[in-house]
Amino acid sequence: MTSPVAVTKTTATDPRDPDVERLLQGRQHDPRRVLGLHVAEGRTVVRVLLPNATRVRLVEPDVELERVPITALFEWTGPRGAVTAPYRIRWQEDDGRWHERYDPYSFPPHIDEGDLA
Numbered sequence: 639m640t641s642p643v644a645v646t647k648t649t650a651t652d653p654r655d656p657d658v659e660r661l662l663q664g665r666q667h668d669p670r671r672v673l674g675l676h677v678a679e680g681r682t683v684v685r686v687l688l689p690n691a692t693r694v695r696l697v698e699p700d701v702e703l704e705r706v707p708i709t710a711l712f713e714w715t716g717p718r719g720a721v722t723a724p725y726r727i728r729w730q731e732d733d734g735r736w737h738e739r740y741d742p743y744s745f746p747p748h749i750d751e752g753d754l755a
Contacts, residue, residue: 644647650678651685651706651713660673662709674743675723682720685713686741689725690731697726 649671651658653732655677661673669687669750676683686703689710694703699720724744730736 650683650715651711651737653706653709653711657705658709658711662711670743670747675721675725677718678715680718681715682718683713683715684721685711686727686729686740686743687711688729691729692732693730695728696721697728703727703749 653659653662657666657671661669661671666672670723672688673676673685674686683701684696684703685706686694687710691710691712694705695701696714698702699716701716703714704713723746724740726738728736728738
């Protein structure tokens with residue numbers, strides 16, 4: 639059994655941040671600048687972009703992500719080390735169905751020798 643993890647109820651992400659604006663407009667050349675697992679000010683931050691979701695949860699720890707106002711971006715902030723990569727997310731869509739998968743941004747970028755040739 640895992641121990642409870644603290645949950646924040648406000649998002650730290652500003653939708654007017656230039657990186658966030660570019661992501662939401664489909665112009666961000668490096669979505670990892672916003673999405674995935676980050677450490678900021680000694681805290682863990684997880685962000686996912688799910689346009690059709692009404693709710694999003696991390697599977698481990700079992701916590702709900704908060705929607706960044708006026709966006710399709712969801713975020714959770716908690717203690718450093720509370721989430722390990724790769725991590726799974728669950729989300730509920732407008733029709734009420736739940737889905738689960740690994741967040742693709744929870745994996746490190748991978749380039750092999752064939753990509754460099």
